[in-house]
Amino acid sequence: MEFKINSKHFEKLLSKVFPAIPAKTPMAILQNFLFDIKDGLLTVYATDMEIAIKSHLNIASERNKQFIVPGKLLYETVRALPDTIITFSLEENSQLKLTTDRGIYNLSYFETKDYPGIPEIPIDKEISIPSDDLKRAIEKTSFAVSDEDMRPAMTGILLDFADDGLRFVATDGHRLVKYVKKTYQTDLRQQYIIPKKAIHILSKFLSDGEIKVNLTKSHASFKLSDLEFVTRLIGEKYPNYNSVIPLENENILTIKRADLISSIRRMMVFAGEDNKQVRLSIEPNALRISTENIDTSSSATENLDCDYKGDPMVIGFNVFYFNDMTTHVDSENLIFKLHSPTKACLIEPSEMSEDEEILMLLMPVRLNN
Amino acid sequence: MEFKINSKHFEKLLSKVFPAIPAKTPMAILQNFLFDIKDGLLTVYATDMEIAIKSHLNIASERNKQFIVPGKLLYETVRALPDTIITFSLEENSQLKLTTDRGIYNLSYFETKDYPGIPEIPIDKEISIPSDDLKRAIEKTSFAVSDEDMRPAMTGILLDFADDGLRFVATDGHRLVKYVKKTYQTDLRQQYIIPKKAIHILSKFLSDGEIKVNLTKSHASFKLSDLEFVTRLIGEKYPNYNSVIPLENENILTIKRADLISSIRRMMVFAGEDNKQVRLSIEPNALRISTENIDTSSSATENLDCDYKGDPMVIGFNVFYFNDMTTHVDSENLIFKLHSPTKACLIEPSEMSEDEEILMLLMPVRLNN
Numbered sequence: 205m206e207f208k209i210n211s212k213h214f215e216k217l218l219s220k221v222f223p224a225i226p227a228k229t230p231m232a233i234l235q236n237f238l239f240d241i242k243d244g245l246l247t248v249y250a251t252d253m254e255i256a257i258k259s260h261l262n263i264a265s266e267r268n269k270q271f272i273v274p275g276k277l278l279y280e281t282v283r284a285l286p287d288t289i290i291t292f293s294l295e296e297n298s299q300l301k302l303t304t305d306r307g308i309y310n311l312s313y314f315e316t317k318d319y320p321g322i323p324e325i326p327i328d329k330e331i332s333i334p335s336d337d338l339k340r341a342i343e344k345t346s347f348a349v350s351d352e353d354m355r356p357a358m359t360g361i362l363l364d365f366a367d368d369g370l371r372f373v374a375t376d377g378h379r380l381v382k383y384v385k386k387t388y389q390t391d392l393r394q395q396y397i398i399p400k401k402a403i404h405i406l407s408k409f410l411s412d413g414e415i416k417v418n419l420t421k422s423h424a425s426f427k428l429s430d431l432e433f434v435t436r437l438i439g440e441k442y443p444n445y446n447s448v449i450p451l452e453n454e455n456i457l458t459i460k461r462a463d464l465i466s467s468i469r470r471m472m473v474f475a476g477e478d479n480k481q482v483r484l485s486i487e488p489n490a491l492r493i494s495t496e497n498i499d500t501s502s503s504a505t506e507n508l509d510c511d512y513k514g515d516p517m518v519i520g521f522n523v524f525y526f527n528d529m530t531t532h533v534d535s536e537n538l539i540f541k542l543h544s545p546t547k548a549c550l551i552e553p554s555e556m557s558e559d560e561e562i563l564m565l566l567m568p569v570r571l572n573n
Numbered sequence: 574m575e576f577k578i579n580s581k582h583f584e585k586l587l588s589k590v591f592p593a594i595p596a597k598t599p600m601a602i603l604q605n606f607l608f609d610i611k612d613g614l615l616t617v618y619a620t621d622m623e624i625a626i627k628s629h630l631n632i633a634s635e636r637n638k639q640f641i642v643p644g645k646l647l648y649e650t651v652r653a654l655p656d657t658i659i660t661f662s663l664e665e666n667s668q669l670k671l672t673t674d675r676g677i678y679n680l681s682y683f684e685t686k687d688y689p690g691i692p693e694i695p696i697d698k699e700i701s702i703p704s705d706d707l708k709r710a711i712e713k714t715s716f717a718v719s720d721e722d723m724r725p726a727m728t729g730i731l732l733d734f735a736d737d738g739l740r741f742v743a744t745d746g747h748r749l750v751k752y753v754k755k756t757y758q759t760d761l762r763q764q765y766i767i768p769k770k771a772i773h774i775l776s777k778f779l780s781d782g783e784i785k786v787n788l789t790k791s792h793a794s795f796k797l798s799d800l801e802f803v804t805r806l807i808g809e810k811y812p813n814y815n816s817v818i819p820l821e822n823e824n825i826l827t828i829k830r831a832d833l834i835s836s837i838r839r840m841m842v843f844a845g846e847d848n849k850q851v852r853l854s855i856e857p858n859a860l861r862i863s864t865e866n867i868d869t870s871s872s873a874t875e876n877l878d879c880d881y882k883g884d885p886m887v888i889g890f891n892v893f894y895f896n897d898m899t900t901h902v903d904s905e906n907l908i909f910k911l912h913s914p915t916k917a918c919l920i921e922p923s924e925m926s927e928d929e930e931i932l933m934l935l936m937p938v939r940l941n942n
Contacts, residue, residue: 277871280842286835299870307836307875309843466655467676473649474678501668502646506676 206293207246207265211285211304217248217259218279220431223405224250224257225275233318236272237279241265249322250275255402256323259431270316273300281309323434325418325425329392332414335428337385339410341372342403344383344562347528349400350376357440360399363419364442365392368561373445375565379525380445381532384561395442398424402435409433449565453541453550455514457486461530461538467506468527471495474504475523481569482523486542487516495523519545520571529564545571575662576615576634580654580673586617586628587648589800592774593619593626594644602687605641606648610634618691619644624771625692628800639685642669650678692803694787694794698761701783704797706754708779710741711772713752713931716897718769719745726809729768732788733811734761737930742814748894749814750901753930764811767793771804778802818934819917822910824883826855827923830899830907836875837896840864843873844892850938851892855911856885864892888914889940898933914940 218237226234229252238249244265249258271294281302282290291303300313342361350358355377364371370388374381396419398406409428416427419437426433471482476497485492491510496503519542530538535553542549551564587606595603598621607618613634618627640663650671651659660672669682711730719727724746733740739757743750765788767775778797785796788806795802840851845866854861860879865872888911899907904922911918920933 274869274871277842277869281839281873284835284839284842306877307839307873309839309873310871312870466653470650470653470676470678473646473653500643500646501681502643502679504650504676504678508675 205265205267205269206291207241207263208289208291209246209261209263210287211282211290212287213261214290215279215282215285217261217430218282220259220409221248221250221257222275222279223408224252224255226252233272234320235275236314236319237275238272238316238319238322239270239313241267241269243268251320251322253320254399254436255405256434257405257431258322269294271300271313272316272319273311273313277311281311323423325420325423325434327418330416330418331388331390332416333388335410335412335415337387338415339407341370341383341385342407342410344532345372345374345381346400346403346407347532348374348376348379348381348564349403351400352376356438357397357442360397360438361403362442362445363396363398365390365394373442375443375445378522378567379529380448380565382445382449382561382563382565386559386561394419396424397438397440397442398435399438402433406433406435448548449563450541450543450548450550453543453547455486455517455542456512457491457514457540457542458511458537458554459491459508459540460510461533461536463508464538465527465530467493467508468523468530470504470506471523472527474502476500479572480522480524481520481571482526483518483520483571485518486510486512486514488512514542517542517545518571519549520569521549521566522569525566529566533562533564574634574636574638575660576610576632577658577660578615578630578632579656580651580659581656582630583659584648584651584654586630586799587651589628589778590617590619590626591644591648592777593621593624595621602641603689604644605683605688606644607639607641607685607688607691608682609639611637620689620691622689623768623805624774625803626774626800627691638663640669640682641685641688642680642682646680650680692792694789694792694803696787699785699787700757700759701785702757704779704781704784706756707784708776710739710752710754711776711779713901714741714743714750715769715772715776716901717743717745717748717750717933718772720769721745725807726766726811729766729807730772731811731814732765732767734759734763742811744812744814747891747936748898749817749934751814751818751930751932751934755928755930763788765793766807766809766811767804768807771802775802775804817917818932819910819912819919822912822916822919824855824886824911825881826860826883826909826911827880827906828860828877828909829879830902830905832877833907834896834899836862836877837892837899839873839875840892841896843871845869848941849891849893850889850940851895852887852889852940854885854887855879855881855883857881883911886911886914887940888918889938890918890935891938894935898935902931902933 240247245260246263247260288304293301295301298312300311302309345361362373369384369386372383413429418425424435475495482495491508494505529551533553535555537554539552549566609616614629615632616629657673662670664670667681669680671678731742738753738755741752782798787794793804844864851864860877863874898920902922904924906923908921918935
């Protein structure tokens, strides 16, 4: 059988599906693309058993056929071709022949019997989200996801359908981000945890248009205009994050975000690899930030203007976590809500759009002296 | 003692000297900058004992002093500062204090007694080369320098002051590049080998202006407007490269460079990691390029238009070396001069400017079948 595809259209399709092919895997069969030709539609599919991506295009083929082809070799070949027509033909001896006006390229193809099945997600609770909204929610939260496999629930972003809208939550135990998109009001009162790797790949596809999201207990599917992305969900119970968010932190520090980020950048240079501590000495309208590295006998101290209403306080943080927080809030001023040097600190933007809410929580560290 | 420097001027200076500081070294003292303050001139110096870089700026200081400061910490601190004035002061307890309008940064400084000396290069055979010329010569040759420490002479670029001009030569035994800049006519009939690492760092400094080059038996110095770069030379005899360049290769293949590069890119995809072979079957006005990978049962064949005057020939090359050659010659057409499938092939551009000559040599490989 034969069919023809423009090389540049095909490159675009393969570039989207290729990220699902694992670079290393004990299951060598996963390093192939699955080609499914049915009634003039070619669907290309790949999976690493955690995530799966499929995309399709129309071809002129009278026969139906499924087969698999080495993923990296095919993708690199197509990427290296100029804008031309590729004629695909399935030859004897399991050879897939690609012919262009200038060359002939032979690859092996295989039958699909050992290839794992494509998970089908039932469409019963489909919700629609603009790409931009999903992208923003991921940008605001993904940095706080835990890397530690010991607590699997925290290695993903929580999607929590709640009374006040759709909440995106991430935490690693030391810090927590809650981002609420209030426009999503649904009857669902369910929680779903999407793995970090899936979030990372999905976010690359989010450019424009609407995304149709389908959720089951075990999987989530994201349908974009020209591809479908499926991921396994983390089947664990997410920690009760509401219980750790303090309701009344009465000491309020307001500070210009750009000044703070600039200062923290220098504190990161001086904070020792072991120590990582930054010390905030807060008094009415005066913030002193400092750090020291005993190993190298070096230290840094800066004074920043601020607005502070509350009790004088000396509080310590992990400077790298502190930097993550301040760089992921995008208002002109930051508001820190504090209770005491041993209790969680809340960080909020000074202005928020009406349809969203963003709250960051950072645990302090015990100061060395 | 105290002196003041603008942070952005100082960052620019440190960014140039910093590349000489080794990331890892058994001699921890080399991870410092040397500061030499003399008669109102601050010279900052760093070395890894192979290369050395120094640069300077004027400061208002009445005292003279030499000391060393941790390189990475100082450079990162200055990089993280906004545009401001830094006041440096040498305090008790070996503390170097940097003060800005907003902060105070303390680093350790040390006496210089254990720091290795700065090599002084006598100025007796100084030659002057425009940056652009040196940059072009390095671009054309450095890719062919050997990575193998077994033959130290070949791990650098040869500067050969010859009758026809200044020659830059690089080879790894499988391929050779000779680039001649004819405008440099000197009385010198000497050879100097500059190590690959020095070439790599030097090339980053080459933007515009004249470079003053001083050469001794053991070192070379390159003076730019605002810095001096010194490197140890490789003290070995360079192989007699003229003896391997064939004088009469009578079979002449002329081919459009862009077509060949595009085709070779696809051959690299198909050539196996072990094999790496590309096969050229050359007949009058017809070139067939092919490769195969037995491990994956894949192969590629392309036909290219060409102009060929000579005997039909089938010759094999390492496809990655072949790609290096074709991408480093910049004329519209490439000329291949061949003798037989077992003899060196010459590659030349179809047009050359009058003041330069470029010649590449590639050894063929024995075809598997």
